[in-house]
Amino acid sequence: MKKIWYILIVGCSLGFFACNDVEVGYLDVKNAAYAVDSLHIYKVEETLDKYNADYNEHMSSLLDEIKELQKKEADMGDELDNLMDQIYDLMDLQDAATSDEEYEELGIQIEELNNSYKVLFAKYRELGKEIASIKENTVDKVAQELGFASEAIMKSEIVKLENRIKYQSPWVTQPIESVLGTEPLSYAIANVRNDNPGNAELFRKSLTILGGGRMNVAFDCKAPAGRYVVSVAIENEGQYAVLEEAFTFIVDK
Template sequence: MKKLLYALVLLGCSFLYACDDTTVGYLDCANAKYSKDSLEIVRFSNLTTEIEGLKTTLNALYANEELAGLFRQVESLNAQLKELEAKMEEMYDQAYELMEEMDIENGALNPDFDKIAELEAKAAELNEIMENEYLPLQMELEDEIYMLMDQIIETCADMGHDDPFTMEEQITQLQNQIDKNTPWTTSTIGQILGTEPMRYYLESIHSDQGEKAAEDFASYVQVVGGGRIYVDMKVDSPAGKYFVSLRVENEGHSAVLRDVFKFILKD
């Protein structure tokens, strides 16, 4: 009988040990990816040159005879739209004031129903002008502006250039990076399933420019929560392609995501 009890105790202990040895949680990275898995960035020593080149191209586009006419039309329509929106804002304010007056009169001990009816009539008149005149005109002006912008984009593409709207955004972004020392940044990585918390690390980098270039580039790289990758704005490694592999871990699990993101470093 004692032998049987000892055997049961030993069996129970071994079961508890097996439970303690069980891996906690799970990690599934089979479909892990970034929504956009590559990013063009510019070497720090050439950022100013890149901005000046964009400005030169942009000025040339604005000076182009065909494009200049389209820009003038857009400017004129934008002015009309701005004037119209100012009138609409004024009308919204008037309607709000009428609604407040009606609320006050309705809440009075002896409401003046004739006054309320008069206020309602004024509000209805404003609403009719807004719906039948101002809103259709606003949509018409916006449609004309969008059509002209599409025409500008197509004309620039035929000339072999980005459109000026994109170029202005690029200039602003690059200048902000210089002024504020803002790093180049990816989005977070998606489609990773697993037990939280998960931690992300830089596993390795390789480059078409060789091992030394990859090592230098890695010194500018930082991986933070969600797999977001930061590259220091002052990166000045050789121009080329840099392929980043990440390691993701949680309790008891680890996975390496090979070449999950590509940075294209331009001169």
């Protein structure tokens, strides 16, 4: 009987110590990475000044020409509407005509206005084609030569830069993908590498990391031009891993 109790006590003790050896948490980062693992940081004010200068130099005169044509197009549209109103008024009068002579006279007037409408409408359509051609073959072509798909996209990029300056928006990366592990997961900057350690530390002061490994670089980053390679630490209860050289920031001159 004593032997049985001894075996039970030893077994429970071994089980207790085995439980204490169980690894806490789970973390797998072997496939973890940023889908886009680099980001250029440039001087927003200088870029905006360049875009505005290019836009004003190459686009303004063309857009002024288009505005004049569009005004002419709008005036022609109003004239077409006016002619159509006159035709409808004459048709109402014709329906109420009390004699054949009056009916025929109104019919002649309607025909004349119809002919005028057709001539003006043909000019209106040609003007619309001319405006579209200038936009597509001239304005957008110039925009493409300046590095944009179209004038509208160029203007949109200018507005984005204006808003970035206005709101001091930081530079933002995507989150890290394919991190597998027990929640909650925490992320930290493990290291920032640059040929100049002082520059690396200066860049580090502008860098923050958020949930999911998404990183922000402050709008007013003071680090000089160069490449800054960042390693990211990922941690949960009982587990710790570092993604070495996970992301590269390129500060342009």
